[in-house]
Amino acid sequence: MEQLFTSLLNHSSVRSFQEKKVPDSVKKNLVAAAQSGSSSNFVQAYSMIEIRDPKRLALIEDIANCPGYVANAGVFYIFVADLNRHAQLLAHYDQADKIENLKTIESLTVAIVDTTIAAQNMVNYAEANDLGICYIGGIRNDLFKIADLLDLPSYTFPLFGLSIGYPKNKNQVKKRLPAEEIVSIDSYQAVNFDLLENYNQQTARYYAQRSSNQQQTDWSQKMLDYFRSPRRVDTITFLKQQGFIFTETSENSPIE
Numbered sequence: 004m005e006q007l008f009t010s011l012l013n014h015s016s017v018r019s020f021q022e023k024k025v026p027d028s029v030k031k032n033l034v035a036a037a038q039s040g041s042s043s044n045f046v047q048a049y050s051m052i053e054i055r056d057p058k059r060l061a062l063i064e065d066i067a068n069c070p071g072y073v074a075n076a077g078v079f080y081i082f083v084a085d086l087n088r089h090a091q092l093l094a095h096y097d098q099a100d101k102i103e104n105l106k107t108i109e110s111l112t113v114a115i116v117d118t119t120i121a122a123q124n125m126v127n128y129a130e131a132n133d134l135g136i137c138y139i140g141g142i143r144n145d146l147f148k149i150a151d152l153l154d155l156p157s158y159t160f161p162l163f164g165l166s167i168g169y170p171k172n173k174n175q176v177k178k179r180l181p182a183e184e185i186v187s188i189d190s191y192q193a194v195n196f197d198l199l200e201n202y203n204q205q206t207a208r209y210y211a212q213r214s215s216n217q218q219q220t221d222w223s224q225k226m227l228d229y230f231r232s233p234r235r236v237d238t239i240t241f242l243k244q245q246g247f248i249f250t251e252t253s254e255n256s257p258i259e
């Protein structure tokens with residue numbers, strides 16, 4: 004148990020891998036770990052696409068702007084929030100009229116949560132077994148190209164890639180926000196700017212001293228930069244293309 008805790012606290016993203024493929028036996032366990040996660044109403048609304056084709060890997064690496072850590076990973080998966088399986092199932096059982104019910108924001112939320120839980124389960128297993136990982140949200144830089152490349156059907160949303168492999172270099176662990184800033188009791192708490200100032204000083208030291216890509220910044224400044232302008236504004240256009248609907252529906256049914 005303590006070993007798992009140590010592994011979780013030692014997490015840092017790996018962006019440089021040894022030239023060594025992850026063996027099938029390990030990949031089998033990675034997938035089993037992912038699939039063992041909780042799933043809202045047991046919908047299991049995700050697919051994992053392992054990308055092996057070097058041409059596809061190169062294209063994805065380019066779209067995601069992650070030089071050297073997609074194509075050179077020991078294995079690379081794309082995690083897809085997937086309600087197409089359920090659309091097929093409804094059609095198969097002559098309930099195609101119910102496909103409407105999986106186009107909603109709620110269904111999409113369920114699928115995104117399920118997919119993310121599966122991915123993090125895979126990550127936890129990988130890291131506990133000395134593999135390094137990096138999530139690749141950069142695939143959403145061009146959702147249309149990714150969907151085209153992977154033949155993604157309606158009611159699917161490629162959320163992120165996951166590079167896994169044997170680390171060549173490991174980055175220093177980044178200190179997280181103080182727990183007091185994240186955890187409150189009984190009701191929501193506003194930001195404690197004194198705590199935050201202390202955290203900014205810690206992160207400023209980290210960014211100034213880390214072994215590569217040193218920067219004069221801190222966490223708050225990073226967030227100001229991040230939210231300076233809207234990002235990936237065509238995500239909604241993509242989701243509409245995929246069949247999701249962003250309007251209110253009048254009926255309601257019990258929720259989990």
Ligand SMILES: Cc1cc2nc3c(=O)[nH]c(=O)nc-3n(C[C@H](O)[C@H](O)[C@H](O)COP(=O)(O)O)c2cc1C
Nearest residue numbers: 014015016067069137138139140141142163174177
């Ligand atoms: C959903 C998600 C998408 C991410 N996408 C990228 C990415 O496209 N490229 C990249 O280099 N890192 C990516 N990361 C890694 C984050 O930058 C990293 O987790 C964060 O800076 C914290 O650093 P650490 O993981 O080393 O602790 C992503 C992380 C998450 C959770």
